[in-house]
Amino acid sequence: MPLYFRKYLVPEGEVGIWEIDEEESFFQKRLLLTREERKSIKKIKGEGRRLQWLSSRYLLHYLSGRKVRGSLYKDEFGKPHLTDSPYQISLSHSHEMAAVMAGPIHLGIDIQVFVPKIGRLAYKYMREVESESLEEATRLQHLHVYWSAKEAIYKAYGRRELDFRKNILVEPFKYNEEGCTFSGKMIKPELNLELHYELCFEKFGEYYLVYCWEV
Numbered sequence: 001m002p003l004y005f006r007k008y009l010v011p012e013g014e015v016g017i018w019e020i021d022e023e024e025s026f027f028q029k030r031l032l033l034t035r036e037e038r039k040s041i042k043k044i045k046g047e048g049r050r051l052q053w054l055s056s057r058y059l060l061h062y063l064s065g066r067k068v069r070g071s072l073y074k075d076e077f078g079k080p081h082l083t084d085s086p087y088q089i090s091l092s093h094s095h096e097m098a099a100v101m102a103g104p105i106h107l108g109i110d111i112q113v114f115v116p117k118i119g120r121l122a123y124k125y126m127r128e129v130e131s132e133s134l135e136e137a138t139r140l141q142h143l144h145v146y147w148s149a150k151e152a153i154y155k156a157y158g159r160r161e162l163d164f165r166k167n168i169l170v171e172p173f174k175y176n177e178e179g180c181t182f183s184g185k186m187i188k189p190e191l192n193l194e195l196h197y198e199l200c201f202e203k204f205g206e207y208y209l210v211y212c213w214e215v
Contacts, residue, residue, distance in 0.1 A: 003062065004097065005204065013103025015211055017111065017204065018059040020051050020096050027054035031061070034071045052093035059100045060089060079158035090155045090211075097207050106195075106214040108155030110148040114206040118143050125150055125164035133172035141208075142175040145201050148210035149184055153197050156212055157186050170199070177203060184212070 005017040024047065031054065033041065044050045060082070061069040070083045082089050082102070090109040092099045101109035122131070122143055134142050150168045162168060173182035179202040186195045197212040 003059075005202075005209075006063070009103060009213075013101070013105070013107065013213070014063050015101045015109065015209075016059055016063045016099070017207075017209065018055050018062075018098045018100075020055045020098060022051070022055070024050055024054060027051075027058045031058055031069060036073075037071060048095075052098055056091040056093055056098040056100055059098055060091070060102065063100060063102065075158075077159050079155070090152070092151075092155075094207065097204075099209060099211075101211050103213065106156050106158070107212060108152035108157075108197075109209070109211040110151035110155070111207055111209045112144055112148050112151075114140075114144060114208070116140060118147065121147075125168075127165055127169065130170055130172055133174070135175070138175045138177075141177070144208040145175065145210060146170055148208050149182070149199050149201070149212070152199065152210050152212040153184055153186055156197060156214060157195065162186065162188075176201075179203060 002019040002021055004019040007015045041050055041053060044053055070085050072080050074080050080089055080091060087102045087104055088107050090101045090107055092109050092111045094111050094113045097111055099109050099111040101107050119140055130146060149170050150164045153168050154162055167188060168186055170184040171182055181200050184197050184199055196215050198215050199210055199212040202209045
């Protein structure tokens with residue numbers, strides 16, 4: 001079983017990565033999908049996308065250690081939840097990797113494979129003060145971490161209608177190939193709302209993993 005990475009969080013929670021090299025039948029036999037889940041996966045086009053969907057759910061069950069798998073459902077905002085569990089969950093996938101985070105607090109996770117064109121998209125999510133922290137030698141790598149950090153916060157908040165530049169702010173930090181921790185926040189002035197998050201970055205080959213939790 002290609003459990004690629006597993007980490008227990010303090011005081012409570014867990015992060016895991018699954019390297020996908022199985023066929024769909026491997027997951028189908030083990031997940032015992034509900035009727036609603038079977039309907040959902042039938043709508044997913046492409047074997048790669050179905051494998052990502054299946055592997056992320058299998059990884060969540062694998063990490064839980066439960067004999068009976070808890071099915072997932074999505075709320076009105078599209079945020080996934082685990083049936084009959086007080087834990088918050090977050091799922092992500094990119095190419096051959098699926099990532100999951102679970103814990104009793106608001107949290108989010110994002111994994112991204114290195115994509116050179118991310119530099120052309122930076123204007124959509126980077127604030128000026130964040131851009132000023134970039135160094136030319138590691139600019140693209142650093143941009144991946146910023147993007148995944150904002151994705152993780154977006155998932156932790158769990159609501160739509162967030163502008164990655166205006167509403168999700170990451171405290172500028174120095175890029176470190178070995179990984180690092182930093183902070184960020186989600187603000188919605190019109191609601192007088194400000195939520196703070198701790199973020200952690202880890203790199204695995206060409207994959208960038210960022211996960212966060214509300215503080």
